[in-house]
Amino acid sequence: MSTTAIAARSTLRIATAGSVDDGKSTLIGRLLHDTKTVFEDQLKAVEKASRRYGDGETNLALLTDGLRAEREQGITIDVAHRYFATPARSFIVADTPGHAQYTRNMVTGASTSDVAIVLVDARHGVVDQTRRHALIASLLGVEAIVVAVNKMDLVGWSEDEFLRIASDVRTFVGALPQQLPVTAIPMSALLGDNVVDGSRHMPWYVGLPLLELLEQFDATPSALPGARVHVQRVIRPQGGPQADFRGYAGVVAAGTLSAGDAVTVLPSGRTTTVAAVHRWGAVVPAADSGHAVVVQLADDIDVARGDVLVVSHASVPPVVTEDIVADLCWMIDQPLVVGSRHWFKHGTRSGHAVVTAIEHRYDLVSPDHEPATELVLNDIGRVHLRLGTPIVADVYAHHAEGGRLILIDAATNTTAGAAMIVSATATSTAPS
């Protein structure tokens, strides 16, 4: 979910997902090409490569398949990021691979995205991958799904085919626990129909082409729970004219932080007021969600990295907890079992985490789940974690920044899991 919740966003982050050969890279290539983002030398290189790999016409997929192995195998292996802008908006695209074994990459791409574009091959209709991608998008809390029904040219531009697929997706998404809006667009990424321009082949489609839809997309802004800052670092000049300066660096989330606001420092529970807010080295009267700030407090109290400043008037305050229940995507080969110990990172707090229970594993191609004793690579399941140090947590669906954490494998230091908090039990600690 995006950190920016302002009504008219200047930047839209998009994740794209689809099965192998749905034409996802072609679609992105088409978006880049038709928005004049592709430069002449890039196009020339792609034309040259298309000839080498024996593609009949210029293969726009080669614009995004950047690694040698990807071009040779004609597949997308890893998340690629692409950028384009129109006068209305800037776009950041996380292009995620289609194979089932790359679920973790889909999770990664969706984690930072406002909108998920799920590609469906019009000839094949809704398949397991479509359901998996819609479910992941919904778990990760994207604001909307756009179903790109691609290769319409290969089904004779049939309105009936399109309506059937759109209805299948809506039925599936409608049965998911987290509801989210679905828009379906019939298109041919190869020929350019309904990508940037409309389609002369499908006069029956009265909706917007993809780019226009993305330019105009805005979710209903949800109520913000109240500003908080996870402290990254204490800023102390140690000498010079500002030797007495003491400020706390971090990013504002979930609201506006202003000079004069009463704040509570968690987990200690001490209260004070904001003396000044700095952004980019200058004092500002207030800072909004997403702003990188340094906060000066009125009282000289103990605040360290990992602590959280929360405005005292927060409508939904976070809880201080060591026990959480979370939906977890597992990302490494070694399975996760009850008793597994890992590092965690939540906000700017790190510590030990141990798995105390595994409730279930999601089926991923249906809204169902089944009991499980372990999670293997690319599984998503519901787990209970006991943390070695308390965190200041929110439920992910209410406030994503406070409700997400990663698990880190202690042996290799690689990122092993991505977790979304479903519920947290407040730890009773006496304010010291």
Next chain:
Amino acid sequence: MSTEIVAAAHLDALTDEALTIVREVATECENPVLLFSGGKDSAVLLHLAVLAFAPARLPFPVMHVDTGHNFPEVIEYRDRLVAEWGVRLVVASVQRSIDSGRAVEDAGPRASRNRLQSVTLLDALAEHGFDAAFGGGRRDEDKARAKERILSFRDRQGRWDPRAQRPEPWALLNPRIRKGEHLRAFPLSNWTELDIWQYIARHQVPLPNIYFSHTRTVVERDGMLLSVGGPVALEPHEQAFDELVRYRTVGDASCTGAVRSTATTIDDVLAEVAAARITERGATRADDTFSESAMEDRKREGYF
């Protein structure tokens, strides 16, 4: 919203993101360093990094990997900037790597020291015990870079394995490494060339004057305008001529090309970049046009 306001809001969000990455890595890692070439991307990165810790000083040094094939204007600019901003400078010399036998220079009139920088860089990181190196790399520069993480993990040999990258969900960065390994951190990952110039315009970031139009004696080679003198010698049948040019990127003088330009101010350059039809690397870097995997291959060996 007007187009200008949309663009400004986008730049602000990129700026906050980059500042946050710099702070996070600098706080979690023990001994970071910022790689500074004197080019526009590293100038923006350094400017951002200084803002990130204000009013405290930048808590880490900057390092220049010096190929010995420099534009004199860039060295002069580098020294002026670090003095003005109170930043500690470390210089790692490719010439020293060659003299000590660690790196072997290509022969011939078209030899470039660009590739040799990887050896010097890795040696210097080890020598100083740097565990994280900030770079100004952007994902829009090259198709191999488009696949790179914000935190890019390097093994004990300094190698990048594109197939074994750590997933990066949300903005939760994981900078944990074992001794001897290191990280490359790319806070400008999500920026484009145009974003860089908009930041420069907005914050009036000083740049070497070769980024602006000037008269230079050049030779046209493989469709690129190379500055004559220093490492670039004329080959038979080549002819030098004077041209109004500027540089879009600043790298090793032996393989960095100039572009014809009359842009003398930041605003002129912004207009030119917005209208450009050739990528900056395609227009100006002989080293990236060798093969379609040139960048990927160099990165695997430890390049920036």
